[in-house]
Amino acid sequence: GQNIDQPTEMTATEGAIVQINCTYQTSGFNGLFWYQQHAGEAPTFLSYNVLDGLEEKGRFSSFLSRSKGYSYLLLKELQMKDSASYLCAVRGLRDSSYKLIFGSGTRLLVRP
Amino acid sequence: KAGVTQTPRYLIKTRGQQVTLSCSPISGHRSVSWYQQTPGQGLQFLFEYFSETQRNKGNFPGRFSGRQFSNSRSEMNVSTLELGDSALYLCASRTRDTQYFGPGTRLTVL
Numbered sequence: 001g002q003n004i005d006q007p008t009e010m011t012a013t014e015g016a017i018v019q020i021n022c023t024y025q026t027s028g029f030n031g032l033f034w035y036q037q038h039a040g041e042a043p044t045f046l047s048y049n050v051l052d053g054l055e056e057k058g059r060f061s062s063f064l065s066r067s068k069g070y071s072y073l074l075l076k077e078l079q080m081k082d083s084a085s086y087l088c089a090v091r092g093l094r095d096s097s098y099k100l101i102f103g104s105g106t107r108l109l110v111r112p
Numbered sequence: 113k114a115g116v117t118q119t120p121r122y123l124i125k126t127r128g129q130q131v132t133l134s135c136s137p138i139s140g141h142r143s144v145s146w147y148q149q150t151p152g153q154g155l156q157f158l159f160e161y162f163s164e165t166q167r168n169k170g171n172f173p174g175r176f177s178g179r180q181f182s183n184s185r186s187e188m189n190v191s192t193l194e195l196g197d198s199a200l201y202l203c204a205s206r207t208r209d210t211q212y213f214g215p216g217t218r219l220t221v222l
Contacts (some may be wrong), residue, residue: 031209042202042213043155050209087155098143098206099168102155 002026004103006088011109012078020073020106022088030091033100034062034073037085046073046086075108083110114139116214118203124220130191133217137184137205143167144186145211146178149200158201161186193221 004024012018024032031050035043049055049064049071061074075082085105092101117136125131137144146158157170161180178188184205190197198221204211 033211035213042215045210045212048210089155098145098160098211099157099170100145100147100155100211101157102147104154 002090002092002101004088004090004101006086006103006106008104009107009109011111012075014078014080014110014112016078017074017076018078018108020075020086020088020108022071022073022103024069024071024088024090024103026090026092026101028092029066032062032064032071033089033091034060034071035087035089037087037105039084043087078110080110080112083108116203116205116212118201118214118217120217121215122218122220124222125193126222127193127195129193130189131193131219132187132189133201133203133219135186135188135203135205135214137186137203138212141205141207141212142184143206144180144184145204145206146186146188147202147204147213148172149202149216150198155202158188190219195221197221 006022034046037043047062054063059076064071085107087105088103089100119134143162145160147155149155159169160167164180175191180186200216200218202216203214
C-alpha cells in the first residue's frame with residue numbers, strides 16, 4: 001500500500017523554529033516534495049528532495065532519509081504569515097509518469 | 113511567466129448535471145495533472161496528461177474524464193454529478209521535477 005503520515009496540527013511561536021515530520025511508505029520512490037497551502041488558496045512549491053540529506057532554501061530546509069522513509073521540513077525565524085498547511089508529497093512511481101501522493105497535511109499555527 | 117490558470121474559479125451545479133473545467137499550463141510545460149481536494153480525503157490524484165496522452169489515472173470512477181489539446185491546455189469533465197464531488201479541483205503543470213499548481217476551481221454540487 002501507499003501511506004504518508006504527518007502530524008495533523010502544530011503550534012509554534014513567532015521567531016521560533018519548527019520541524020514538521022513526514023514518514024512514507026510507497027511503491028517505488030522518485031522524489032519527495034513539500035508544499036505550503038494557505039486557507040482557500042492553491043498549494044505552492046517549497047522544496048524537492050530526491051537524494052538523502054538536507055536542502056536549504058532561505059528560512060526553509062527539507063531533509064530526506066530514503067532508508068528510513070522519513071523527511072522533515074524545518075522552518076526558522078517563524079513569521080505570522082507562515083501559518084498555513086504544509087503538505088508532504090511523494091512521487092511514488094519509477095516510470096515516466098508523474099503522480100504525487102499527498103499526506104493529509106500539517107496545519108501550522110504561528111502565535112505572537 | 114504567467115502561472116497556471118484555471119477557469120472558472122467557482123461553480124455551482126446540481127446533482128446529475130455535468131461540468132467541464134479548464135486549465136492552461138505555464139508556457140512551455142507539456143504535462144498537466146489534475147487533483148481533487150476535499151477536507152476528508154485531502155489531495156488526491158485524478159490523472160496526468162502529456163502531449164495529449166493520458167499517462168496515469170487515479171482511483172476515480174469513469175465519470176471523471178479529461179483531455180489535453182495540442183497547445184497543452186487541458187479540460188476535465190465530470191458527468192452525473194454527485195454531492196460528494198463537491199471539492200476544490202486543482203490543475204498543475206510541471207517542469208522535469210517540479211509541479212506548480214493553479215488557483216483551482218471550487219465546485220459545489222447541490
